[in-house]
Amino acid sequence: MKLELLCTATRTAALELSDARGLVAFVSDPDALWREYMAAIRAALASRGRLRGRGSVVSVGAEGRGGRGRRGAPAVATVGSADFESLLEKMLAAHALRREEFAAVWLGTGRAETWLSAAVALLNGPETTRRARGDLGAVGGGAGGRPDHAPARDESAAAWVRRLIREATSDVQRLARAQVGTAELEARAKELREAAAVKRGDAEAAAMAWVRERQDAETRLLLYRDRERELRERLKRIRDAGRDAGCVNCGRPLEDRLDAVREARREEWEDVVQDGKWWRRRRDQLELKPDELKEIESRALSLGAEIEDLSEELERRKVQALELAAATDRLTQLRELEARIAEGTGRTRQTEDANRDEAVRLVEAARERVRAKVHAKLIALTGGRFAGAFPELYADWLAGNRGSGEDSAVLETAARITLAEIAVDAGVALGSVVLPAGLERLNGEDLPRTLADLARLARRIPLVLVKATPRVAAGAPESFDLLYSLEDTGKGQRVRRRRPGPAALWLQG
Numbered sequence: 001m002k003l004e005l006l007c008t009a010t011r012t013a014a015l016e017l018s019d020a021r022g023l024v025a026f027v028s029d030p031d032a033l034w035r036e037y038m039a040a041i042r043a044a045l046a047s048r049g050r051l052r053g054r055g056s057v058v059s060v061g062a063e064g065r066g067g068r069g070r071r072g073a074p075a076v077a078t079v080g081s082a083d084f085e086s087l088l089e090k091m092l093a094a095h096a097l098r099r100e101e102f103a104a105v106w107l108g109t110g111r112a113e114t115w116l117s118a119a120v121a122l123l124n125g126p127e128t129t130r131r132a133r134g135d136l137g138a139v140g141g142g143a144g145g146r147p148d149h150a151p152a153r154d155e156s157a158a159a160w161v162r163r164l165i166r167e168a169t170s171d172v173q174r175l176a177r178a179q180v181g182t183a184e185l186e187a188r189a190k191e192l193r194e195a196a197a198v199k200r201g202d203a204e205a206a207a208m209a210w211v212r213e214r215q216d217a218e219t220r221l222l223l224y225r226d227r228e229r230e231l232r233e234r235l236k237r238i239r240d241a242g243r244d245a246g247c248v249n250c251g252r253p254l255e256d257r258l259d260a261v262r263e264a265r266r267e268e269w270e271d272v273v274q275d276g277k278w279w280r281r282r283r284d285q286l287e288l289k290p291d292e293l294k295e296i297e298s299r300a301l302s303l304g305a306e307i308e309d310l311s312e313e314l315e316r317r318k319v320q321a322l323e324l325a326a327a328t329d330r331l332t333q334l335r336e337l338e339a340r341i342a343e344g345t346g347r348t349r350q351t352e353d354a355n356r357d358e359a360v361r362l363v364e365a366a367r368e369r370v371r372a373k374v375h376a377k378l379i380a381l382t383g384g385r386f387a388g389a390f391p392e393l394y395a396d397w398l399a400g401n402r403g404s405g406e407d408s409a410v411l412e413t414a415a416r417i418t419l420a421e422i423a424v425d426a427g428v429a430l431g432s433v434v435l436p437a438g439l440e441r442l443n444g445e446d447l448p449r450t451l452a453d454l455a456r457l458a459r460r461i462p463l464v465l466v467k468a469t470p471r472v473a474a475g476a477p478e479s480f481d482l483l484y485s486l487e488d489t490g491k492g493q494r495v496r497r498r499r500p501g502p503a504a505l506w507l508q509g
Contacts, residue, residue, distance in 0.1 A: 001058040001059070001091075001106070001429065001430070002017075002058060002059045002431025002432045002462055003056065003057075003058055003434075004017055004057045004059050005057040006037050006041065006056050006465075007054065007055065007056055008033070008039075013033070013495040014495070015484055016495075017432075017463065017465070018059075020463055021462055021463060021481060022455070022458045022462075022463070022481030023451070023454050023458040023464050023480050023481050024480065025468040025472075025473055025484070026485075027469070027472075027483055027484065027485040028485065028486055029440075029469040029470055029471075031467060034436075038434075040055070040056065041055075041079055042103070042107065042109055043080075044056060044079040045079060045080065048080075048085060049081065049084070049086075051078065051080025051081055054078075055080050056078070057076050057078055057079070058432075059076050060076065091428070091429065094126065095121065095427075096126035096127075097118060097121055097122075098117075101114055101118035104419065105122075105419055105428065105433070106432075106433060106434065107436070108416050108433070108434055108435055111400060112399075112400060112415070113398060116367060116398065119366075119370040119422050120367055120370060122426040123369055123422060123426070125426075158338070158341050161341060164334050165331065165335060168327060168330050168331040168334055171331075172331055175324035176324060178324075179317060179324065185313060185317070186314065189307060189310040189311065192306055192307045192310065193307060196300060196304055202296050203293065206292060206293040206296055210289065210290055213286055214286040217283040221282075224276035224279055227272050228269065231268055231272060232269060235262065235266060238262050239262070370418070373421075373422070374411075374414055375390050375394070377415075377417055378390060380453070381410055381414050381446055381449050381450050381453060382445075386407065386410070393411055394411065397411055397412065397415070406441050406443055409441035409442055410438075410442055410446050410450070412438055413435070413438045413442070416435055417454065417457060420433045420457060420461065421460075424460050431461070431462050432461065432462060432463035432464070434465045434466075435454070435466040439451075439468050440468065440469040447472065447475065447476065451476050451479035452479065454479075455479055468480075470485075481500075482499055483497070483498055484496070
């Protein structure tokens with residue numbers, strides 16, 4: 001998921017990130033607006049699909065359920081929307097991550113222990129993580145590693161399965177209720193499609209009649225103009241020639257008939273001029289669509305919109321029907337499992353203890369691997385300066401003692417980069433990651449090494465977005481691919497975007 005737009009809950013200036021790539025920094029000191037950005041996206045992520053209206057936007061790869069776009073173009077979804085939630089659930093299930101663990105990977109939020117549990121889950125893989133967290137494999141595989149599907153520490157297998165049966169039964173009943181009235185909706189959609197087809201036919205016929213009438217008026221107007229011009233020229237010839245003017249029929253001089261012929265031609269010319277004026281008004285009237293045609297087209301569009309709404313509802317019900325079938329199958333499996341447990345064919349306490357010990361061993365081994373990776377990253381970023389102090393520093397960080405000094409900042413940055421690298425190695429589709437803070441607390445030796453490491457990370461992840469102070473950005477502008485900063489104008493605030501070095505400037509607001 002790549003961030004395309006980062007905005008606040010208010011109408012404050014937004015970060016337009018649609019074409020942002022590489023290592024990108026939001027440059028600000030103080031960082032009130034940045035805190036608004038982070039608070040808004042965290043709240044949207046926590047809304048679990050209930051967000052309505054404006055919000056941050058991500059791209060989710062090829063066109064699909066997450067959004068509508070041109071064929072082959074990236075689709076987009078608003079963080080916190082139902083579409084985003086559907087995509088997030090699939091990602092969480094694919095990697096056995098919990099929501100707060102994904103937030104740690106993506107946004108760098110949460111406690112240090114959450115970062116560690118996310119790294120452990122990604123290192124062990126989804127199947128091992130599910131077993132370690134107490135899932136039932138294929139029966140509980142759809143839970144996506146969510147903690148509310150794991151058994152409580154003092155809960156027996158039979159009680160746990162009964163709880164899952166109650167949840168599955170509730171899901172089946174809810175999805176079954178959602179299917180009520182589907183036949184009526186399909187009949188209504190068919191009726192509307194037929195009515196829309198009739199209206200489209202009426203609109204086409206009315207449009208053709210209007211075009212024909214307009215063309216006829218144009219043709220008649222041209223004919224009357226030609227006739228008026230011809231009569232005007234004939235009157236001029238008669239006036240110039242006088243009594244010697246020739247008759248148009250026989251060619252003899254008009255002589256005594258001059259006045260009568262001239263009067264007749266003048267009356268004919270006046271009639272032609274009047275008729276021409278009428279056809280000109282008629283042509284002008286027909287330049288605009290008739291009200292009747294507009295009404296027919298409006299009704300056809302209204303029917304089309306209603307059909308589209310019904311089609312979307314029917315598509316949702318088709319998806320819900322598939323979910324109902326899956327929920328029914330899961331309920332059947334759970335009842336079969338309950339029967340096996342009742343018959344004594346479930347796992348024995350000895351097997352459960354052995355599996356639990358194995359899970360603990362796997363988790364502890366992964367935690368040590370994460371610790372070793374963070375240690376190696378810290379040594380690389382600091383040139384070995386914290387080699388001796390690392391155990392105590394790491395233990396304090398895990399305990400939640402996040403200090404405000406240089407040592408805490410560089411350790412947290414090392415852990416943040418390590419977590420992102422582990423996620424990429426595990427195949428998580430990260431289009432972007434965010435480093436909320438910390439660079440401004442690094443010293444003059446650690447900062448260049450850290451920026452170089454972040455630039456390397458940006459070659460594996462399309463967008464690495466960091467918060468930086470003006471000192472950090474000015475000290476190493478060549479490390480960044482794009483810089484954003486907020487500036488005041490006479491009409492409010494706007495975000496100024498620039499590429500470091502001699503490049504163009506964009507103004508975004």
